[in-house]
Amino acid sequence: MMLSDTDTKTIHQVRHLIQCRVFQHIKITDLLLDAEMRESKLSKGFRSLYGVTISHYHLTISMEYGKALLESGAMVKEVAIKLGYRTTGNFSRAFVKIFGKPPSNFQVHK
Template sequence: MPLSKQDITYIRQAKTILDENFDQHITIPHLARQVGINEAKLKEGFKELYGNPIHTYLQHLRLEKARQLLLTTSMAITDITYHIGYSHVTHFTSLFKKEFGLTPSEWRKENKAE
């Protein structure tokens, strides 16, 4: 599905909303309505422009933010979980370990020492 200049503008607006509100519960239907594009075009166009589906992009954004917090703060893992928009520590921990190969506490321990 070819993207018009206007579609690209809407998709970039959607990415900005995700970047600024990564800690919120954001649904694709709501995001599509917010920027004024249909869901299918948003999903396909987002993947075309940014290389990942919206869900994957948002998950990666959250995990990167968690890594920054682990490195630069002494926030508890539970607090970081909620701060980045997850409601279950076990879910966050398993996503983090899958992405980075270590649990958040292991990652913090290894990287704080450097």
């Protein structure tokens, strides 16, 4: 996909916004407001630059942060709440999707 320098810069800014919003569930419509770009161009451009979809990128960085919290002694329920999940089950399913193992495998037992 051909992206102009402006498009590339905008997509890098969107990536930064996603990183800053690790604790929130992000809707692509919210990112479109920030990017002032068509959805298809943003989605395809992001995938072209980073090799993953926007939603998978956000999920991955959220779960990496969650994993770090677990490894530093946080409880699964605490991490789930901090990352904005309504239930630990939803958090656990998302975690397994990224790491292939449940969050309890990464939890430090005191």
